[in-house]
Amino acid sequence: MDSPAVSLTFDGAYIDHWRRTRGLFAAYQARATFFVTAPDALSGDDILALQALAEDGHEVGLQGAADKPFERYLEQKTPRDYLKEEIAPQVQTLQDHGFNVRCFAFPAHTEDPRMVSPLLSRFRVVRRFGPTARPAGRVYQTSNQNVVDCIGSLNMASDPALDEEYYEKCLRQTLNRNGMSVFCGQAICSADKADGASFMRPEDLEWFLWTLRQKKLPVLPLSTLARAL
Numbered sequence: 001m002d003s004p005a006v007s008l009t010f011d012g013a014y015i016d017h018w019r020r021t022r023g024l025f026a027a028y029q030a031r032a033t034f035f036v037t038a039p040d041a042l043s044g045d046d047i048l049a050l051q052a053l054a055e056d057g058h059e060v061g062l063q064g065a066a067d068k069p070f071e072r073y074l075e076q077k078t079p080r081d082y083l084k085e086e087i088a089p090q091v092q093t094l095q096d097h098g099f100n101v102r103c104f105a106f107p108a109h110t111e112d113p114r115m116v117s118p119l120l121s122r123f124r125v126v127r128r129f130g131p132t133a134r135p136a137g138r139v140y141q142t143s144n145q146n147v148v149d150c151i152g153s154l155n156m157a158s159d160p161a162l163d164e165e166y167y168e169k170c171l172r173q174t175l176n177r178n179g180m181s182v183f184c185g186q187a188i189c190s191a192d193k194a195d196g197a198s199f200m201r202p203e204d205l206e207w208f209l210w211t212l213r214q215k216k217l218p219v220l221p222l223s224t225l226a227r228a229l
Contacts, residue, residue, distance in 0.1 A: 005142070005180045006171075006212060007222045008032040008154065009127060011063050011105055014187040014197070015042070019049035021188050021205060022056055028209040030219030031056070035063035035105040035127075039093045047097050054099060059221035061103035062090055062123075070112035079118040087122065102223040103127065109150070109184075120146055124226035130184060135170050139179040145225045154185030154208070155198040167208070171215055180225055 010018060010032060018034055025032060034053060036042070039062070042050075050060055064070075065086065073082050087104075094101050104123040106115075109130030119126050129149040132138070138151040152170040156162040174181040187199035200208075212219060 002142075003218075004139075004174050004178050005218045005220050005224070006174060007180060007182045007225065008185070008219055009035060009061075009105065009150075009182060009222055010154075010185045010188070011035045011037070012186050012197070013037050013042070013046070014189075015046045015049045017188045017193075018053060021202060022053065024202065024206055024209065025058070025219075026056060028213055028219070030209055030212070031058050031221050032219065033059040033061050033103055033222040035061045035103070036094070037063045037107075038065060039090050039097075051098065057221075059103065059223060060094060060099040060101065061105060061222065062087070062094065062101055063105040064107040065090075070110070070115055074112065074114060079112075079114045082115065083118045083122065087119070091122070102226070103221075116147060124223050127182060127184075127222065135173050135181075139174050139177040139181050140225055141179050142225055145180075148182050148222070148225060150184040151181040152183045153198075154183050154200050154205075156204050156208075157191065157194075157201050158198045167211065171211070171217065174217065175215065180220070182222065182225075 013036065054060055091101050102124040104119050105127040111128040116126060126147050128147065131150050131153045135151045138149050140148055153162055170181060185200055187194055187197040188202060188205055189199055190201055
């Protein structure tokens with residue numbers, strides 16, 4: 001890949017929301033990465049919805065459990081223990097349902113440096129810190145990056161500061177540096193369905209996908225960034 005692009009990532013268990021956006025993504029030929037939390041708690045309908053997303057060309061990744069902070073766990077055990085006891089079973093659950101899990105997202109955009117190397121022994125890409133007010137340096141050259149941070153948030157319905165100027169700044173950086181940038185979101189729904197979650201509306205997603213198309217920025221799965229391991 002030798003032209004600029006973006007990766008849209010979504011975290012949590014908002015799988016029905018994500019399923020409802022399949023038509024939008026397809027209309028704009030966009031492929032996202034969906035980081036699933038607690039896959040062992042998913043319903044049969046959730047699994048079917050994720051499988052439909054994967055069939056559309058989207059990527060299913062794993063997000064670490066927010067209720068088990070690394071620092072607390074690592075007070076008594078090692079990073080390898082965490083990978084074996086907490087991460088491996090979740091990966092196995094997704095694999096049992098046919099998903100090739102290549103990407104991991106730290107919970108709540110946190111990071112413990114002790115975990116990065118063990119995680120990279122299992123995943124092609126690790127996504128850690130969330131958006132920053134200074135996006136310079138968060139545009140990555142494709143095919144050579146395994147640890148990435150987000151350049152921007154997609155939760156525009158939750159935060160009035162996420163306006164057209166905000167996205168213009170992020171996308172200008174992407175185009176000027178001729179690389180790939182990672183955006184992060186959670187729920188995709190109307191305000192009455194958000195139930196306290198950070199979210200964007202379906203019409204927000206369509207506006208953003210339209211904007212990306214106007215700027216000739218393709219939307220690619222996060223693993224596109226990684227060199228093969």
